[in-house]
Amino acid sequence: MKQAPGAGRRRATRTVIAVIVMALLLSVAAAVWVACRGLGAAARGARLFDGREPLTATLAGHATPLPAQTARCSQCHTGPVTPIAVNSWPALPGPPLDSQHLRAPLSRRGGPPVAYDLAAFCRAVREGIDPAHVILPRTMPRFDIDDTRCEALWTHLTRNTP
Structure with missing residues (x-):
């Protein structure tokens, strides 16, 4: 054919x-x-931030885990900026954790300006060392958090990139 x-x-x-x-x-x-x-990921990060999904944490130099209600990020920090968060921040012991504050280059102790990225954020959360290699205060808990949960927390905090 x-x-x-x-x-x-x-x-x-x-x-x-x-x-x-x-x-x-x-x-x-x-x-x-x-x-x-x-x-x-952002929804899970919000649950991690406010403690609805608890995280295990200790204070630097201590082996005993903190009670879950005291290991919430929201205990000391505000998250992505809202009018309530902006007005309440001065009363909290930790700085706001949002895209503007995490991603803005900051000079610490006369060093070059550095900003957080996912890896630096997870290091700070786990080890208490910021991107400028400055040790965070002992009152900042050191969290036992895996990569997936840390990325979810980062996604929640930085989802509104300016």
């Missing part, structure tokens, strides 16, 4: 179009998945 002239070319064109459409659909699905994952 003989093919009509140009039939092979039309089939190849349809195949290329089908491949392009599939690639576009896959990239849209991937973007939606990443966005949903980020929303899930």
Whole structure:
């Protein structure tokens, strides 16, 4: 049986179009998945921040874990900036933890300005050492937090990038 002239070319064109459409659909699905994952991470980070999902922590130099209600980030810090958080911060012992304060380069003890990124944030939370290699106060708990939960906390705190 003989093919009509140009039939092979039309089939190849349809195949290329089908491949392009599939690639576009896959990239849209991937973007939606990443966005949903980020929303899930931010929600989990909010639970970690306010203590609804407890974290284990100790004070520097101590082996006994703190009671869960005293190891909440919100105990000492405000999170992403809200009018309430801005007005309540001076009464809290720790600085605000939001995108503006975490990502703004800051010079400590005459050193070069540095800002937090995910790795530096997790190091500070776990070990009490900031990005300028300055040891945080002993009153800042050292948290036993895995990479997934630390990234969720970071996502919550920095989700509103200026």
